Amino acid sequence: MKSERYNSREAEAKWQKKWAELETFRTSNDDPRPKYYVLEMFPYPSGRIHMGHVRNYAMGDVVARYKRARGFNVLHPMGWDAFGMPAENAAMQNKSHPAKWTYENIATMRGQLKSMGLSLDWSREIATCDPSYYKHQQRLFLDFLNAGLVTRKKSKVNWDPVDQTVLANEQVIDGRGWRSGALIEQRELTQWFLKITDFAEDLSESLSTLDRWPEKVRLMQRNWIGRSEGLRVRFVTAPNNISDAKTIEVYTTRPDTLFGAKFIALAPDHPISLAAGARSPEIAAFIEECRRMGTSVATLETAEKKGMDTGLRVQHPFDPNWLIPVYVANFVLMEYGTGAIFGCPAHDQRDLEFAHSQGLGVTPVVCPPQQDPATFEIGDIAYDGDGVMINSRFLDGLTPEAAQEEVARRLGQTHIGNEPQGARQVNFKLRDWGISRQRYWGCPIPIIHCEVCGTVPVPIKDLPVTLPEDVTFDRPGNPLEHHPTWKHVACPSCGHPARRETDTMDTFVDSSWYYARFTDPTNTDAPTSAAANHWLPVDQYIGGIEHAILHLLYSRFFARAMQATGHLAVKEPFAGLFTQGMVVHETYRASDGSWRTPGEIRLETTPDGRKAFALADGAPIDIGPIEKMSKSKRNTVDPDEIIGTYGADTARWFMLSDSPPDRDVIWSEEGVQGAARYVHQIWRLVGELSELAMGAKGFSDNVSQPALEIRKIVHGHLMRVQDHIERLRFNTAIAEIRKMTNALSSSIAGISDPAQITPDLRAAYAEALDIMIQMFAPMMPHLAEECWAQTAHAGPVSEAGWPKADASLAAQDTITLPVQVNGKKRGEIEVAADAQNALVESEALKLEVVARELNGRLPKKVIIVPKRIVNVVV
């Protein structure tokens, strides 16, 4: 065995080349072994990979390599989420083409990922900007259209004035564009929509079946879909000269509070509001003010509740003589429910604030438990808890739940015209997904607008509708719209001159089905084949929590839509989901407030703590808070540099150590150095072990005690490492591996005389060596291959499978039991693992400390939890 230091640079390049030559990670669709599909969220080709990618792909690779070793046929592909705004922005800045920029970035990042030594099947690589991919996406769009899952409608849209494009509600964060950060304006445009709301019920309901998803993500999706059960109630209008509407329809989830109603509030865009506005300049001005105020629900909620009386009155549903005023209000949305609500100030905070501002009074109708109905009053806080109905005539004494039933029953029986006055309705906050984007670098929507025939789908034989290459980015707006010829085509149906749709699809469409395309990526006939149903659902999906709503919800919708159009047999694309934490780093700031990169400073540990100084001039630098790596704070670390300096295995090992994978990990130079040290420790240990294992011949019939000790250590750790990896607890898996190598090191150090090395011990060390290498192979695959080759194994360790853990060896024969007196630990006893309780009790009572505590008395009770603990109660 050679003793020089491990050369990661040489070994990593060598093994990456070897894996490629042997096609070790190429996956066949008709391998008979059980399938396992591991997928990490594919990257956007922004230029270079960052540490977040390294962490994400290191985790996925451990799972892929581990499952592979355990005998699964593993699918572990990689591709590029390659359409999007940054390519166009770069094109504008550099006067180049988005395709050129994108494909150059892909080439760079592919090289970087390859240097990580990931067990990917590169033969399945896809890029969403490639016509061979988006051709099928256009096909899916047309099939969805045919199945009624696509609509085109005029709607109010969120317009990003900087990017000059429409954004989905999901892409508007706090009233600003998710990418540009610009304040969003409202515009009316005709848009293409995917009817995600058709599946709202199932998307919400099926969340309960996703038991290998984080509860947090399921909750976020459930809230986003926002299912609520309520009542649609029609209020009859009193005679008036404002509107000829006979009724106003409201949606409420609290019909029980109907006797606490003080007002009706209409959205500013409600037809009756507009009618009132037409008669009153004051109301018209107010409606205009509401429109300017902003569009996001958040601004509406935090803004002061304002409204104006329309003069209109409606009758209470249970008392025609009770008239309720109708207001136009700034906090009611036309898009949700019916655009009208009834307000019960006592039991809704928003209504209470409005009622206070208008002087409308408050009548409580739900009395909290332990409160006297006679004295119960509402102050500044509305009461939304449970209780008993009061001030509500025939509802008095009921629970709110029973009262809701009763109101629904009665209003269901009262009819206005041919329809009941009240009807139960399930409502969703989820809106249809507007996918039209006025951008060039996206998937063209395969539609032709004909003056004669209307909107005509592009015939499937004419797909793909490809993007023109000769485009310019010298003026704002959509380059496809500006292109001299591209949009002018003949109508496929009547042949008249017609116009192509120039909008392209939201890039979230691209990433909503790529997981299915990976299963048969070269299929030119259809988006998917039978292979998709073999591989899906993805067994383990890994990515950032930032996609908890958008990407994951869209993908779930797409699977359903693809199922409805015969492209897929499953409706849930991801059976297991894991959301990993971010990579964070200290920030460094010079006295003038400018940021410094980790490479520009020198750290020193002084008696008053850690200090930082500028490398250039030695000026003191402030060590700032630990934050997500970002270009603006300049606290990034380049994966290339780390891999170049320490090797991919060290980077991977460190990424997986210390922090639990779902929590943020702090990148520190010291931490990486610790990982690098460990690589060399392993290398030395492998050298020492292989010397001891030299000429090993297997175990004798009666294995010697020292050899048995080694075997117990190894098999015990093997079982625990398996368990940790299965549960994606990489940090504790690594701790177990370190414990094992520590134990093996001290075992070797304990050998003082070569005569101690019996044939059994040799065999034990040989076994330990193999198992150890196989155990860390998923995390540090290059080092493992190099060690495996050094220990005279024929094939690569990546083809060697997983060692079989012997549970009987892992079990202990004698155990140390802690002994407590009144729940406080006083001592311990050593007993056989299968010792009877009576024996354990007598051993425990024999302890001097226990006798002292007992002081001659008999114990009140002795609790023995087998293999756990003894507690003597005095």
Add this chain to the structure above:
RNA sequence: GGCCCCUUGGCGAAACUGGUAAACGCAGUCGACUUAAAAUCGACCGCCUCUGGCUUGCGGGUUCGAGUCCCGCAGGGGCCA
């Protein structure tokens, strides 16, 4: 404002369904090797009034026994509004 999550040594953390709190690592201290340093190796490393006592953000509760379960409070984070 509502809902959810988190809070354990100097730091990252571990502790499976309530059963020896602090495994594993980082930083640090001391020692060995070295002319010296780095690297490496060995020992120590929660707190205190230290043969003992205390300790999982704070206060209470359930239990033979609570980091773990329940109630209240504080601080931090996330999502929704």
